[in-house]
Amino acid sequence: MKQVLRMIRIQDLVKVYKLGEIEVKALKNVNLHIKAAEFTSVMGPSGSGKSTLMNILGCLDRPTSGYYYLDQIQVDRMSPDELAEIRNKKIGFVFQSFNLLSRSSALKNVELPMLYAGVKPNERKERAVEALEKVGLSDRLHHKPNELSGGQRQRVAIARSLVNNPSIILADEPTGNLDSKSGIEIMDIFERLNEEGTTIILVTHEPDIASMAKRVIHFKDGEMVDDHETGKAEVSV
Amino acid sequence: MNLLESVKIALEAIFSNKMRSLLTMLGIIIGISSVIIIVSLGHGSQQMILKEFESFGVNRAYLGLSWRENPRLRDYISKDDINILSEAFSKEIKGMSPMVSDSGKVIKRTEEIRVELSGVNEEFNKIENISMKKGRFLLETDMKTRRSAAVIDEKLALKVFGRTDVLEEEITVDLRNGQETFIIIGVMEDKPAPFGNLGGYEPPLAIYVPITNMEQMLGMNGNYWGLEINFNKGVNANQTLSRMISIIERRHNSEGKNLYITYTAESELQMVNQIMSILTLVVGAIAAISLVVGGIGVMNIMLVSVTERTKEIGIRKAIGAKYKDVMMQFLVEAIIISAIGGIIGILFGILISAIIAVIIGFPPAVSIISILIATLFSISVGIFFGFYPARKASKMDPINALRYE
Known part of the structure; x- marks a missing residue:
């Protein structure tokens, strides 16, 4: 039995954007706990605050007020460089538009997070190959992104997100740019990773994709309006 | 990382954007290579001048009247003065000669050849490095007998006679107040002019005749306004000259009147060197401006590159x-672009200055220091102009x- 940890603990989280004179409350007092090895979907219309939440969860942005603990570390008041280190070690990103370096091979793209983590070249390559094998791309190591299909590109991105053994994987509409077949393949990979114990948070607006997660959270107007477990949820302690 | x-x-x-990288480097390449070329041309001409001075005699000096002080005839340097100075400074002086010159021309059919007719004594070939091709230089007896003897430049012989074997031939020179005919007793080897025939200018060709003869022609009576001197090696020229002046002043009762001035090749050389250095510096600085322009080019491209690579x-x-x-x-990218540009610029600079050196006949003089400075400079350009885009x-x-x- 897995040890259940509160991987993410968010308390009274507020994010206010200033657009000139006008203040926009993108997140209003959000409280959210996500346990280790959970697979959570975040849904909501555009402008609901889900992207803002993802940015804060991904340590790309800081909240205006409130607390955010990631893997027992308080990250809400960290400096940009400290956040960069947290992103590097604890978070794996998967984006809708893949966001791979177009000039670099799949292998180099997957090596990138380890480059900034200071991993030695030999180990870097070894681990990158391993991660690419895990997503079924061991025969595409030296292909550049434009020589790969959308599904393959997203798998490279997943390999990249995994390679530093992060605490959570944040996937922002990972299937948005893919045909349904590739989308299902990608979701299968996420499910498998989750079964192996990776915490996954997935933003989507497609209900059937969302329903593949164990828990679905709905956002509207900067507030969490719904939080339920799908039938897939394991019985947790 | x-x-x-x-x-x-x-x-x-x-390397993924070769053309653009090369264009960016171009500014640096041009800047660095022009600085190298200018500095090496400056050094080259300086060395050239030094060599020229050496053949002319680094220990050479001139002692003469200062026209600013309105000297009277009794202040002129007399034959007795010369004899006394020769004796008093026999250890220091290698050669000393009064010199009286006039310009004239030798007419060969319809062609006029410009010449410089100089009256000198028998010691003059110890002052100027004269090597004889044919015959001999003037002797003491030529002075005493006021012989109409002439030592002429090899080039002049070729122009007038079409050969150098012209001893005992007569040469007639047109002067301002009439014609004079001399018997050629010697032909000197031609000395190449310092910068060749730049701009088509040809210096007048030299004819040396006995000073006594020249005096007679010009109606002088053994009083001279200047002395050409060559000191022995290791002699302090300026010190010796001031001692010589004090002797002359005592003999003419003109102490403290500053009637006499001196030039030494050494101080002239120093001055020329100084002028050349300043000139090189100024032109080099102008060339360095192109480096700054090149640097701005690097910044420009880096800014574009940063925007382009925002994602x-x-x-x-x-x-x-x-x-x-x-x-x-x-920052490293900007530095590498500048450094590669710098290296290409250095190679170009060396190549072009070597070509120019061959064409003009300079000794090639690309200094290690200028290469070091150029390298350092191009890297600094990279750091300076790369900083803002990198930030x-x-x-x-x-x-x-x-x-x-």
Whole structure:
């Protein structure tokens, strides 16, 4: 039995954007706990605050007020460089538009997070190959992104997100740019990773994709309006 | 991330956009190569002048009347003065001769050949490095007998007679107050002019005749306004000259009137060197401006590159690149562009200055120091002009950068 940890603990989280004179409350007092090895979907219309939440969860942005603990570390008041280190070690990103370096091979793209983590070249390559094998791309190591299909590109991105053994994987509409077949393949990979114990948070607006997660959270107007477990949820302690 | 990784990434970026990188480097290449060329031409001509001075005699000096002080005839340097000075400074002086010159021309059918007719004594060939091709230089007996003897330049012999074997031939010179005919007793080897025939200018060809003869022609009576001197090696020219002046002043009761002035080749050389150095510096500085322009080109392209690669910066930052990682990446890229430009510029500079040196006949003089400075300078240009774009890149907000299309 897995040890259940509160991987993410968010308390009274507020994010206010200033657009000139006008203040926009993108997140209003959000409280959210996500346990280790959970697979959570975040849904909501555009402008609901889900992207803002993802940015804060991904340590790309800081909240205006409130607390955010990631893997027992308080990250809400960290400096940009400290956040960069947290992103590097604890978070794996998967984006809708893949966001791979177009000039670099799949292998180099997957090596990138380890480059900034200071991993030695030999180990870097070894681990990158391993991660690419895990997503079924061991025969595409030296292909550049434009020589790969959308599904393959997203798998490279997943390999990249995994390679530093992060605490959570944040996937922002990972299937948005893919045909349904590739989308299902990608979701299968996420499910498998989750079964192996990776915490996954997935933003989507497609209900059937969302329903593949164990828990679905709905956002509207900067507030969490719904939080339920799908039938897939394991019985947790 | 260490420096080596930054260098690798920078090289990848530079080589993935070869044409643009090359164009960016062009400014640096032109700047560095022109600085190298100018500095080496400056050094080359300086060495050339030094060589010229050496053949002319570094220990040479001139002692003469200062026309500013309105000297009277009794202040002129007399034959007795010369004899006394020769004796008093026999150890220091290698050769000393009064010199009286006039310009004239030798007419050969319809062609006029400009000549410089100089009256000198028998010691003059110890002052100027004269080597004889044919015959001999003037002797003491030529002075005493006021012989109409002439020692002429090899070039002049060729022009007038079409050969150098012209001893005992007669040569007639047109002077302002009439014609004079001399018997040629010697032909001197031609000395190449310092800068060849730049601009088509040909200096008048030299004819040396006995000073006594010249005096008679010009109606002088053994009083001279100047002495050409060559000191022995190791003699302090300026010190000796001031001692010589004090002897002359005592003999003419003109102490403290500053009637006599001196020139030494040494101080002339120093002055020329100084002028050349300043000139090189000034022109070099102007060339260095092109380096600054080149640097601005680097900054311009780096700014474009940063904007173009906003997405890449966003990806790198999202994945964990820190402020200094991004800074390093772009700074190193700017430095490498400038450094490669600098190296190409140095090679170009060496090549072109070598070609110019061959054409003009300079000794090639690309100094290691100018190469070192050029290298350092191009790297500094990279750092200076790469800093702002690199800072801009490193300060990007990852969310906005990721959103950039």
